[in-house]
Amino acid sequence: MILTSTMTGIASPDPLQHAFKVKSAPHAGRSGSKPIKVDSNLWQQWWHTSTTADKRALYIHIPFCRKRCSFCNFFENGAKPERISDYMASLCQQLTIAAQTPLAQSRPFDTVYVGGGTPTDIKAEEIAALGQAIQQFPLRKDAEITLEGRLNGFDDDKWHSALDNGFNRFSFGVQSFDTDVRRAAGRFDDKQTLLDRLQQLSQHPTASIVIDLIFGLPGQTMDIWQQDIEAAMACGAQGVDLYQLIGLGGTRIDKASEKGKVLGTQASEFQADSQTRANMYAFGANRLESKDWQRLSSCHWRRDDRERSIYNSLAKSGIEILPFGAGAGGSIHGHGMMNARDLSEWHQAQAPSKEAEVNSQLASQCLPAKVPGMILSPNPSAAFDAIFKRGLDSGILNFTALEADVVTHLHPLFEAWQQHGLAILETDSLSLTLAGRFWNVNMQTGLFEFLATNPIAEAKIAS
Template identity: 45%
Template sequence: MDLDNVDVVGRHTPDPLRYAFQRKRGAHAGGSGMMSRAISDTDAIQSTLNTVHNTTDIYVNSNPSRNTRCLYIHIPFCRVRCTYCNFFQYASSRNLIEQYVEALIKEIRFKATSAWVKSGRFHAVYFGGGTPTDLSPEQIARVVTAVRDSFPLTPDCEITLEGRVNRFSDEKFSSALDAGINRFSFGVQSFDTQVRRSAKRLDDRKPVLERLQQLSSYNAAPIVIDLLYGLPYQDLSVWQRDLEDYLSCGAQGVDLYQLIEMQGLPMARMVEQGKLPMPADTPTKASMFEMGVKFMAKHHQKRLSVNHWASDNRERSLYNSLAKTSAEVMPLGAGAGGNLGGWQMMQVRDMETYIKMVDQNLYPVTFLMPTPSNQPIASIIKSGFDAGVLHAKRLNAATSTNIFSQVTPLFKAWQQNGLAILERNEQGLDYLSLTLAGQFWSVTLAQILIETVSGIHPQPKNTDFSKTNNPDVAA
């Protein structure tokens, strides 16, 4: 541990919330992948995945992989590409969407027959994109029904449909509810009309607010919204109105995410061309985060993670908390990513290739890589920092050593710099709690800790599969 490195311990400053680090490292923390063992050969991918999907006793780092499971279903269509979006694939087209739905249902039924699927239940299902609400009412019902009929889901499985309120009619809402959707997540980003128009969002403030109020008033399923802070034209006063509009829209939950500038996106080009003002800098985004946390506390919103709040007990944000941390995620659809059986994978994005592979009962995967060897440790760290507190007992269990004590010098440096607080309860159990500043920098801190712990306690280089079911044999 280089405790003199400000990139590791942060700056010693009277204002760590705004100036502990120069910028956020990325959208998510994670372990380093095993690129040297990545597979891109089509035959090797098919052989490996066939082994994984038809095995029920795969072991990864001596731990059974049959833990928490989720499904991610990707709908890669949007009518408009938002200026900050890195996920745009295809413009919405009736004919292409119908072809895609047919292929997606084939993939759902094909994968659902595997021994791996049948060996455990799934705790959460997420329909993401893209814009899943661009599907017709009938198409939504068909896809959701195919998932519920094909996969073993837990009785309390959270099934989320993501999308826009634009053109999300009562017919679509009813169709989704009848099919089994029990949570809706709408990407509002900002209610402000000028901010929305500059980001290429559909609809102005009033229709968005009114539609959310209508959907929430039905009291049929949790309505959750995403708000993004740091967008062009979104100053502190606009952000304050965005927070107030969240309360007035009646939604049962909200995510507050900061804008992460990424080169090559439409927003960056428009700023360079002088068509948009610069988005907020890091200190301003830190102020927005602080405003959001205080606002939610003032209005007694229940905090579920460092970035997510709920207004009632129905909102659990289950998929978000599981998929970002410890769950295995089976991907379905063109462009979907996931991990299962000790492998990370990305499915093909090209629509023609995806449909062709599904028609041939092939796994539509273009890239396969062994799960990072430090994944168990990384999962504990990501989960803890997402919740705002790291448990010594859980971290130590992941390494079978007292690793918490070994990295305590780093924790003390963070504490000195206002990012965290070391605590010991009456039972002698240790915890690291993030301060407000630490919560804002939680992804950065999690990544630093993952790298530090992995350096102190290196994991085996090779994924530990059982000898009789080793995917490497196929590769």
């Protein structure tokens, strides 16, 4: 049995700060998949075949932003109104066509997520058209339908258009409430503007308002972070995500760092190291839970049960996610999909189906266009791996979903985590400590490394 420090972490008096060196990726995973070619016959077959998935989602990508934030490495397209309008018209057409297929109609969808980019940069009438296109899919009665974006520019017309057309969850990238930190990061509004708008939107009786905060932004001291947490609890939002700043290549922060500069505020060039970010996470988690916010995952809390976070939780379970739009990712019949980001190529792929615009009967007979991108063979370990990703992300890995021999095989790793202060090992479960929740992505990566290094002869999942 081989164990390494990248699997187990290291022994330390303070595992929260020192169990691992740094969190180097937002997600963990392994893949037994490989790129495959899908011809038009197979593509048609897929859309004419009923799903076998128990849980399903739609992911819809709006790849436009008015401004590139300093921490972002996936800025795609400037938010020019004409460009957005052309894209939204084609996207809604594709959704309308897809909604009528046997694949789409074979089972209702649990959740829909409209991400980006900045989806709230589209017009109110485009939000309405998008919502109406989504409603053509079979949706569960209590389906969660999320619109992601920013508060700047999300006026009352857009808000009411979204509500009137089926959206019931709104995820806003606040990142920090501090005006100076926000300006340094490339955000638009000041603190008071954010608070006022969030308090207005949160008065709605049923919609869930969620905000994202990032800890570790340049110029964001511990004192500022503590004020961010207090503002998050005071603004009325039903949910909050706490995300650690990851040093990804290609961001403005990264490029400045290469030149020996820090994109801080006028008052401070403070940049939190991994240990400080660990303390920031601990403060946020402890403060929220001291005020009875319920933790749904290692990075997400809710004020009350209006916030359900269905898409985020199910996406970690290996469910079927039908992707639409340039840059969208998902899966179809177990095959991973990632649509290419190039807008011109995406539009060109739609061209053959534009005849459907003039004939609704023809539209019902069409299939969604096969756009440029990558399609992967089914991952044979996807369901098995999803148990660990879902469990470690939530903070509790229940052994009831695993065969006894799998648990026995993993025991040395689990015992090492317990010895290093990352988890508590019990007879029927493994519970992560606060330190374990902070390092859960590293632990997931370590677990998959352990399985690759010490393979199980026959890994079976309990039914």
